Amino acid sequence: MTNAQAATKIVRVSDPVNLEFPFETLSSDLTPTDAFYVRNHFSQPEINVQAWRLSIEGAVEKPLQLTFPELLSMPTHTVTSVLECAGNSRVFLSPKVAGAQWGLGAVGNAEWKGVLLSTILERACLAEDAVDVVFEGADKGVPDEQPKPCNPIYYARSIPKSKALEANILLAYEMNGAPLSEAHGFPLRLIVPGWYGMASVKWLQRIVVTEYPYDGYFQKIDYAFWEERDGLPVRQPITEIELKSQIAQPAAHSVIDANSTCLIYGAAWTGSSKIAKVEVSVDGGKEWHLANLGESDNPHAWIFWHYQWKTSATPHDTILMCRATDTEGRSQPLTRDLNKESYRISHTLPISVQVR
Numbered sequence: 001m002t003n004a005q006a007a008t009k010i011v012r013v014s015d016p017v018n019l020e021f022p023f024e025t026l027s028s029d030l031t032p033t034d035a036f037y038v039r040n041h042f043s044q045p046e047i048n049v050q051a052w053r054l055s056i057e058g059a060v061e062k063p064l065q066l067t068f069p070e071l072l073s074m075p076t077h078t079v080t081s082v083l084e085c086a087g088n089s090r091v092f093l094s095p096k097v098a099g100a101q102w103g104l105g106a107v108g109n110a111e112w113k114g115v116l117l118s119t120i121l122e123r124a125c126l127a128e129d130a131v132d133v134v135f136e137g138a139d140k141g142v143p144d145e146q147p148k149p150c151n152p153i154y155y156a157r158s159i160p161k162s163k164a165l166e167a168n169i170l171l172a173y174e175m176n177g178a179p180l181s182e183a184h185g186f187p188l189r190l191i192v193p194g195w196y197g198m199a200s201v202k203w204l205q206r207i208v209v210t211e212y213p214y215d216g217y218f219q220k221i222d223y224a225f226w227e228e229r230d231g232l233p234v235r236q237p238i239t240e241i242e243l244k245s246q247i248a249q250p251a252a253h254s255v256i257d258a259n260s261t262c263l264i265y266g267a268a269w270t271g272s273s274k275i276a277k278v279e280v281s282v283d284g285g286k287e288w289h290l291a292n293l294g295e296s297d298n299p300h301a302w303i304f305w306h307y308q309w310k311t312s313a314t315p316h317d318t319i320l321m322c323r324a325t326d327t328e329g330r331s332q333p334l335t336r337d338l339n340k341e342s343y344r345i346s347h348t349l350p351i352s353v354q355v356r
Contacts (some may be wrong), residue, residue: 068188136154243331245264
C-alpha cells in the first residue's frame with residue numbers, strides 16, 4: 001500500500017489490504033484510480049510480466065499460452081463500468097455480520113480497456129459441450145470461513161459459457177487511460193459489467209473451460225446465497241448487481257443550517273436495466289421527492305442525481321434516504337431481505353444528519 005493509497009482511501013482491513021473509496025468525496029463520473037476501492041482476499045501476488053502467461057485450457061480445441069505483448073497486439077475494446085463489492089454497505093446491517101465493514105465506498109466507476117474475452121475464446125475454439133468458463137487469479141491463500149479447503153487455493157470464479165461470449169466481457173490491461181496498477185490486477189484482470197466485483201478476477205493467469213458447472217469455494221461457499229426451488233434450498237452464486245442509489249452529500253452526521261437550501265446528491269446504478277428515476281426522503285421515508293437525474297448513454301456506468309432540500313427553521317435530527325427505480329419498474333426496497341445474508345446490500349440506507 002502506497003502513501004497515496006493510504007491518504008485517499010479508508011483502510012477497512014490491513015492484512016490483506018482492503019481499502020474503501022470515501023464516497024462523500026464523489027465529484028467525477030470516473031473514480032480516480034488512486035481513490036478506487038481495493039478488495040483483496042489474499043496477499044497481493046508479485047508478477048514478473050516478462051515470464052507471465054495467460055493459459056486457456058480445458059474444454060477447448062486449441063489450448064493457448066498468451067504473452068502480454070501478444071495480448072497488447074490484439075484489437076482493443078473499451079468499457080466504462082461500475083464495479084461494486086458484493087459486501088458494499090455491510091456496516092449498515094444490524095445485527096453486525098462478519099466480513100469487512102464496508103461503508104458506502106466499496107464501489108467505483110472506471111474506464112477499462114483490453115481485449116474482448118469472446119475474441120480469446122473463439123481463438124481457442126470452445127468444445128460443443130462446454131458449460132462454464134473459470135477464471136483463476138495469481139492470488140493464493142487459505143480462506144477464513146468454514147467449510148474451507150485444508151491447503152491454499154487460488155482465487156477463482158466462473159461465468160456460464162453463454163455469458164462469457166457476450167460482447168462486453170473484457171480482459172482488461174488498462175484502467176482510466178493508464179496501465180492497471182498492481183493493486184487493481186496488473187497485468188490483466190477480467191471485467192464483467194453488470195455483475196458484482198467478485199466476478200472480475202484480478203491478476204488473471206488461467207482460464208479453464210469446463211464441461212460441468214464449476215462449484216469452487218468462491219462460487220458456491222463464499223459469494224453465494226440460498227434460493228428455494230421446488231421447496232428445497234439450493235446454493236446459488238451471487239452474480240448481477242442489484243438496483244441501488246447512495247447519498248454522497250450530505251455525509252452521515254453532517255450538521256445542516258436551518259432555514260437554508262442544502263444540495264443532496266449521489267449516484268445510482270444497476271445491473272442489466274437502466275435507471276428511470278431517483279427519489280429522496282428528508283424525513284426517514286415518510287415522504288418522497290423526485291430528484292433531478294443526470295444523463296448517461298452507458299448502460300454499465302453509474303448516473304448522478306441531485307435534489308435541492310429546503311430545510312425548516314426548526315432545529316431537528318432527521319434521516320435522509322434515497323431510492324432508485326429502474327426502467328422495469330423495480331425500486332430499491334425499504335427493508336433488508338435477510339436471505340441475502342451479508343451480501344447484496346441494496347435496500348435504502350439511512351443517513352443521519354442534524355439541522356441546526
